[in-house]
Amino acid sequence: MADNPHRRSPDEHSSEGVAGAVLGYLLAGIVVWGFLGWLAGEFLGLPTGVGIAVGMMLGAAGAIYLIMKRLSA
């Protein structure tokens, strides 16, 4: 990780760092977009639960996309 944080060198052993990052991104995505979805749902007057559900799925998808971009070789 000396020169590029987004590339894993093949000899890197710090699975703690990578595993933590994957889990953190997934949680962060679901939490932040779940909250924004809930906010949007309240604001737009959608039926209860629709905004938060859409937001959480969007967040999970975004997080997976982000993990692929950031952490894959």
Place this chain on the structure above:
Amino acid sequence: MSGQFIAAEGLPWPPKVDDFYLPDLAGPFVTKFTLMVWLAVGILIIFFMASYRNPKLVPSKGQWYAESIYGLVRDNIAREQMGKDGIRFAPYFTVLFCFIAVTNLFGVTPGLQISPNSHIAFPIVLAAITYVMYLYIGVRKQGLGRYLKQSLIIPGVPWPMHFLLIPIEFLQNFINRPVTLAVRLFANMFAGHLILLVFTVGGFVMLASDNIFVQVTSIFSFLMAILMAFFEVLVALLQAYVFVTLTANYIGTSLADGH
């Protein structure tokens, strides 16, 4: 009945989370935890001063221990996570590792029996130092704008995706990291203390029972307490290692060149 037995042993009964908030010992804000932190600092200062007061090419035993710890942190943590940039951070990482390891080991030291890190305040301070450090180093190395850009914006992504990704990156890099760093250390030490408490106090309660079979079974509770004490030694050292490794990882990310 068993409650009276425990009370006779001088244990708070029933045990509560409030027991982790220790009473003042010598003036305001000076609790057992405070004294233990001073003790840890004193032990480390004396240990490193004594082992390097008269360094030799062929090291004495104390010097060998000190050099081994420093070598472990420099090669296995600093260089592993940060490359050759990490060497200049190795002294800080060594002190951090030793401090966390010693305070964690207080949890299984007879007479002390609890780690300061099982009170959330101490891990919060340690994590705050790491947090300020990696933000400051990142901003100083790259400037505020470039640091934020590197932390939040992924290169090679179609631009509408940034609306989706920047909030996730922000939460991950600037909020989750320090919080998980503090909570991981705190929760491990807190849970470890509770496990030892459950098996030890549980053993005494079973021993105080009227039933002979329950009294005999208390042996297993005490054996489990001893086993868990050794397990706690492992957890103490492992958590110190993980804390320092993640600190090195975060600082390394701040130091990394942009794209």
